[in-house]
Amino acid sequence: MSTGEVIWGKEGWPGPEFSENAKRAVEDSQLRRNVRKATGTIRERRAGLVAETPDWQELRHAGAAIKDDVLHHLDDYLEQFERNATARGAHVHWARDAREATQIVTSLVQATGHKEVIKVKSMATQEIGLVKALESQGIVAHETDLAEMIIQLSNDRPSHIVVPALHRNRAEIRQIFREHMPDAPKDLTDDPLALAEAARLHLRRLFLKTPVAVSGANFAIAETGGLLVAESEGNGRMCLTLPETLITVVGIEKLIPTFRDLEVFLQLLPRSSTGERMNPYNSVWTGVTENDGPQQAHIVILDNGRTNALKDQIGRQALRCIRCAACLNVCPVYERTGGHAYGATYPGPIGAILTPLLVGVENAPQLPFASSLCGACYEVCPVEIDIPTVLVKLRHDAVKAERHKAQDATFAAAASAMSGRRRWTAALKLAPLLRFLKHGAPPPLSGWTRTRDLPDPPKQSFREWWTKR
Amino acid sequence: MRVALFSTCLVDALFPDAGKATVRLLERLGQPVEFPLEQTCCGQMHANSGYFEPGLVRRYADVFAEYDAIVVPSGSCAGAIRHQHEFVANASGDKQLARHAQAVAAKTYELSEFLIDVLDTDDVGAYFPHRVTYHPTCHSMRILGVGDRPLRLLNNVRGIDLVTLPRNTECCGFGGTFSIKNPDVSAAMLADKMESVIETGAEVLCAGDRSCLMHIGGGLDRIRAGVRTLHLAEILASTDGTAAA
Numbered sequence: 001m002s003t004g005e006v007i008w009g010k011e012g013w014p015g016p017e018f019s020e021n022a023k024r025a026v027e028d029s030q031l032r033r034n035v036r037k038a039t040g041t042i043r044e045r046r047a048g049l050v051a052e053t054p055d056w057q058e059l060r061h062a063g064a065a066i067k068d069d070v071l072h073h074l075d076d077y078l079e080q081f082e083r084n085a086t087a088r089g090a091h092v093h094w095a096r097d098a099r100e101a102t103q104i105v106t107s108l109v110q111a112t113g114h115k116e117v118i119k120v121k122s123m124a125t126q127e128i129g130l131v132k133a134l135e136s137q138g139i140v141a142h143e144t145d146l147a148e149m150i151i152q153l154s155n156d157r158p159s160h161i162v163v164p165a166l167h168r169n170r171a172e173i174r175q176i177f178r179e180h181m182p183d184a185p186k187d188l189t190d191d192p193l194a195l196a197e198a199a200r201l202h203l204r205r206l207f208l209k210t211p212v213a214v215s216g217a218n219f220a221i222a223e224t225g226g227l228l229v230a231e232s233e234g235n236g237r238m239c240l241t242l243p244e245t246l247i248t249v250v251g252i253e254k255l256i257p258t259f260r261d262l263e264v265f266l267q268l269l270p271r272s273s274t275g276e277r278m279n280p281y282n283s284v285w286t287g288v289t290e291n292d293g294p295q296q297a298h299i300v301i302l303d304n305g306r307t308n309a310l311k312d313q314i315g316r317q318a319l320r321c322i323r324c325a326a327c328l329n330v331c332p333v334y335e336r337t338g339g340h341a342y343g344a345t346y347p348g349p350i351g352a353i354l355t356p357l358l359v360g361v362e363n364a365p366q367l368p369f370a371s372s373l374c375g376a377c378y379e380v381c382p383v384e385i386d387i388p389t390v391l392v393k394l395r396h397d398a399v400k401a402e403r404h405k406a407q408d409a410t411f412a413a414a415a416s417a418m419s420g421r422r423r424w425t426a427a428l429k430l431a432p433l434l435r436f437l438k439h440g441a442p443p444p445l446s447g448w449t450r451t452r453d454l455p456d457p458p459k460q461s462f463r464e465w466w467t468k469r
Numbered sequence: 470m471r472v473a474l475f476s477t478c479l480v481d482a483l484f485p486d487a488g489k490a491t492v493r494l495l496e497r498l499g500q501p502v503e504f505p506l507e508q509t510c511c512g513q514m515h516a517n518s519g520y521f522e523p524g525l526v527r528r529y530a531d532v533f534a535e536y537d538a539i540v541v542p543s544g545s546c547a548g549a550i551r552h553q554h555e556f557v558a559n560a561s562g563d564k565q566l567a568r569h570a571q572a573v574a575a576k577t578y579e580l581s582e583f584l585i586d587v588l589d590t591d592d593v594g595a596y597f598p599h600r601v602t603y604h605p606t607c608h609s610m611r612i613l614g615v616g617d618r619p620l621r622l623l624n625n626v627r628g629i630d631l632v633t634l635p636r637n638t639e640c641c642g643f644g645g646t647f648s649i650k651n652p653d654v655s656a657a658m659l660a661d662k663m664e665s666v667i668e669t670g671a672e673v674l675c676a677g678d679r680s681c682l683m684h685i686g687g688g689l690d691r692i693r694a695g696v697r698t699l700h701l702a703e704i705l706a707s708t709d710g711t712a713a714a
Contacts (some may be wrong), residue, residue: 023653032657260635333638336657372644372653372658373517375611389556395519396560411520418478418509418525431482447652451659452687455483461478466492466504 008306018366022333031167035338037467038166039329045275046326053271062264064384067320070255071310077222077255078301084225088287090297095249097304102133104300105247109139111166112245112296114212120229120236121145123161123323124249124302125307127345130214140371141214143208146199153180159339159347161325162273166339170195203235212241212295217250218322219265220299223258225300226286230269230279237283239390242341246285253319265322268382269371272324313320313359314393320383323349327387329463333370342367349377361394362401368394428464431457446449473536474502474576475529476509477546477679484679486712487700491542491580494656494706499513500589502540507532513549516557523561528678530566530573538587539577542702544609544678547579552612572666573682579609580702581618581677591621601699604662604685606678607640619677619701624706632669636661643684659688667694677701 016199025031033378050056084091093108095101109117115305117134119125119141122189131141131152143152147165151158154176158164165173174190177198183205184198215236217227227248229236239247256265288297310316328348339347346353350370356364368391377387399408417427434457441449448454460468472495476488495502512525516541529550533539541547551574558567578587603623609615623631642648642658666674666693674689674696676682686698703712 006672019651019653022651026653027656039621088510232531328548332642332658333651333654334652368519369647372642372647372655373608374607374640374644376607376638376640379611392517392519392556393560394555395517397519397520399519411515411518415520415522415524417513420509420513421529424478425511428482434483445656448687449655451691452684453690454687455683458483458485460485462481462488463504463506465485465489467506 001354018341018343018370021188021343022337022370025337025341030169031338032336034167035168036335037169038163039335042163042275046271046329049271049275050380052269054078059264059268060382060384061383063268063322064317064320066256066261066264067322068317069252070257071253071316071319074252074310074343077257080222080251081220081225081255082301084223085287085299086225088225090225090287090299090403093298093300095300095302095304101128101300101302101304102130103248105130105249106134106137106139106223107136108245108298109212110137111213112212112344114139114210115210116142116210117142117214117315118210118243118308119143119145119148120127120213120215120239121148121164121231122214122249123345124216124251125214126158128302128304130247130249133293142210144203144206144239145231146196146233146235149199149203150176153177157340158345160328161323161346161348161350163325180412201239207235207238207242211244213243213246215240215246215248217248217254219256219262220250220254220286221257221259221262221286222255224286224316226259226284228262228282228284230266231281231283232274232276232279234281236282240283241293243294245296245298247300249300249302251304255322271379272322272326272382286341309354310359311359311391312357315390317385318350318354318357318390318448320385321354322383324382325350326380327385330376330380331371332374333372333378334343339369342370349387349391350385353385353387353394356394356398357390361397365398365402368392369400425463428461431461433457470498470537471499471535472502472538472540473533474504475508475511475533475541475546475550476504477541477543479679479683480542483683484700487542487679487702490700490706490712491540493629494593495540497706497708498584498590498593502589503536504567505532509627510548511546511554512557513553514645516549516553517644520703521557521560523558523563523566524630525569526557527566529554530570533573533577534569537576538583539573540583541581542677543680544579544606544613544615545680546707547577547582548608548612550577556561558566564692579613579615579630580623580679581609581615582613584622584705585618590635591618592625593622593682593705594627595625595705596627596710597704597712598630598710599673600669600671600684601668601673601675601704602632602634602669603637603653604634604641604666604674604681605637605680606676609677610638619697620700620705623675626707628710629704632671634674635665635668636666637664641685643680643681645680648684655689659684663688663694666696671696674698675701675704 532690642655683697
């Protein structure tokens with residue numbers, strides 16, 4: 001199965017070797033500062049809003065329960081969604097993987113006869129590498145989310161699910177606009193208002209002249225066949241309302257049973273993602289409405305590894321994810337590496353479990369280890385995904401999938417030493433040897449002693465003291 | 470009430486003072502404690518590295534089944550016993566072991582939980598006239614949810630100058646084998662934690678887990694920061710103002 005660009009590892013972008021990517025990232029002082037500042041700001045805003053929501057834990061339970069119901073009855077809900085969307089005038093297409101999805105979207109665009117499309121920010125289209133796939137067929141796709149536009153202009157990669165240009169500061173953005181945006185004013189400053197105005201004028205021209213749009217969706221409502229996009233800028237709404245043709249790519253796990261379930265998710269999502277009580281723009285559309293909005297509506301329902309994830313009894317909870325990125329914002333690892341180090345579409349704690357679940361752990365064996373298991377991600381997750389437990393389960397799968405002789409032998413030796421009183425007492429006699437490694441141990445312990453001392457071994461073990469007292 | 474101490478492999482091998490202090494503290498409070506010598510390790514390091522060892526889960530459950538309560542001077546080991554043993558047993562397909570492990574896990578307490586919830590005291594009569602800052606440690610805080618128990622205990626120590634650690638809910642970067650597999654990210658996290666510790670002007674960094682302290686202490690020693698690390702038990706056991714074991 002082709003999984004598109006879930007893993008990059010090609011065309012000069014970082015591969016899935018997290019520890020190598022992370023090493024480079026922590027040495028980048030500008031990146032460190034940008035990511036720390038941005039995640040810190042969103043983190044505080046979220047914490048304030050959660051504190052003022054008395055039923056926050058109940059909302060989390062409800063969000064998890066609704067999503068679990070969807071995952072348990074996915075077949076029913078998918079068919080219900082297709083029936084209702086079709087009855088309201090939308091065309092529903094099914095895509096097993098990235099290749100099928102990009103082919104469907106490409107032929108739909110080609111059928112319109114147009115060579116340019118405007119795009120709403122979407123993780124699903126990112127995941128299938130849609131922009132590049134369209135480009136290879138001579139179709140130009142313009143990202144219209146401000147941050148995605150910055151990324152596209154600078155031929156960069158998103159580093160965050162909600163704030164994809166989070167690794168850039170305004171001075172860098174000014175430079176990108178001056179170099180890559182042909183209609184940017186000559187005297188552009190790094191004042192956020194000036195930068196936004198330049199982007200606004202640039203995007204307005206695109207909105208008014210482009211009759212085809214591609215979007216993702218935050219929620220697909222089985223009961224009505226409707227779709228919802230939540231956003232902050234209104235650029236998404238421009239794409240969703242002005243064009244003649246709208247093509248939406250949506251993962252099978254984005255379903256919710258009823259319109260009323262939005263009550264739960266539209267409280268959870270904005271507080272968790274951008275630290276707002278409500279998304280500035282919630283656009284809901286259902287099929288086609290005569291003389292109002294796009295008159296051609298297509299929906300591409302995407303699997304691309306999701307049924308693989310569904311097979312994993314522990315891991316399937318990752319499919320509850322509503323892409324809020326709260327786990328990224330609180331993650332001490334993400335805060336220091338940024339998103340590129342994860343080498344995949346989905347960075348941070350959720351990416352460390354979702355990527356291996358989608359593409360198979362043997363194709364991303366380092367990602368489940370990209371965590372100190374501190375649990376901050378689980379604490380904030382609005383749909384209660386127990387990320388640390390899924391990480392441990394995937395680590396287990398990873399060491400089974402890919403044998404590392406030295407490591408396997410070390411852990412086997414340790415387990416053997418711990419298998420009984422006599423062996424353990426004998427092993428404790430080795431502790432004094434630590435003295436020789438204190439300031440500089442050989443690999444793999446050298447990673448530790450490069451920045452930390454090892455402890456001084458004690459004169460006697462605890463059990464020695466106990467038995468002699 | 471028959472109470473057993475699970476010292477943890479780390480304390481047994483490298484930090485016996487934390488174990489000795491736990492024994493002295495409990496005995497001073499009138500609670501005798503036993504140390505079954507067949508105990509070894511809870512298997513957390515193995516499991517968190519991807520190697521599930523149902524044998525270690527069984528060993529823990531078998532060794533401690535006969536006791537009314539088990540005290541563990543470590544938030545992460547107590548967390549592993551209470552929240553990981555059943556999971557590891559189930560992953561090996563042994564449902565009976567999972568039930569057995571869960572039953573023993575249910576009477577396993579981290580030290581501050583045992584003092585406050587079982588012995589019903591938050592004043593252990595300690596005296597420790599030093600400037601101390603407390604790191605709550607991720608697994609005590611998030612897996613066990615010990616809440617303010619350790620701070621209540623420390624606040625009642627005579628003579629202590631307890632200062633709040635800035636950004637204390639952030640991980641120190643240890644994460645067991647994480648610190649070896651991703652040493653650069655771990656070191657970056659440690660640098661920020663050390664900065665917070667130094668900022669407090671404390672002479673002692675205290676925590677309920679020797680593993681996190683081994684990590685932060687290893688960093689503080691390397692830069693000769695002049696801050697020593699002590700386990701919660703070592704401060705609570707002190708009646709003469711020193712932490713001598």
